[in-house]
Amino acid sequence: MRDFIEQYLSTSERYYRSDAGPERMRAAAVEFQAGLRELMSRTVTGTDPSGYVAATVSLGGKLSRTYISPHAVRDLSAPELGEACRAAVAAARTTAAETFQAAVGEFPERLTDLDPAELVRRRKV
Structure with a gap:
């Protein structure tokens, strides 16, 4: 990319x-x-630290799938299950951001270091 x-x-x-x-x-x-x-x-998957919940998100950060292990329902309380879901989504979004950054890299300087007023003066906008 x-x-x-x-x-x-x-x-x-x-x-x-x-x-x-x-x-x-x-x-x-x-x-x-x-x-x-x-x-x-593209999608990536992240799990909570206990491995009970897995979440899949697109590189844009949109949640597309969540898997909750049957053991999670049995072993975790409702607040613990909610925290496991939150942790899995957070892990997946962190992985998505890292994957996107690796694919795109840093934005070229000519995109980030331009003065908008200078672009208008040069009629580049």
């Missing part, structure tokens, strides 16, 4: 002012959007 972001940025910078630029930028944007959508739909 990191390579894809760099490719998109170089394509958009290269074709910004050319005659073929808008069509190539649109194609690059569509491809970027599809790649991001695919990345965000």
Whole structure:
């Protein structure tokens, strides 16, 4: 994904002012959007420390599935079961954030260190 972001940025910078630029930028944007959508739909699973509850979330953080072991119902009180569910979802979301960060990497400096007023002056927005 990191390579894809760099490719998109170089394509958009290269074709910004050319005659073929808008069509190539649109194609690059569509491809970027599809790649991001695919990345965000990936799922990861996390469990609570006791292993009674497992939660699956997308890399976007959306909870998609929860598994509660039959032993959890027998062995845990209602507040303990609630805490186990919360811990499993938190573990899954932490893993999702780490996985997303590893796939995307740090945002390129040219995206984070730009002054919005300068972009408007250069008519890049």
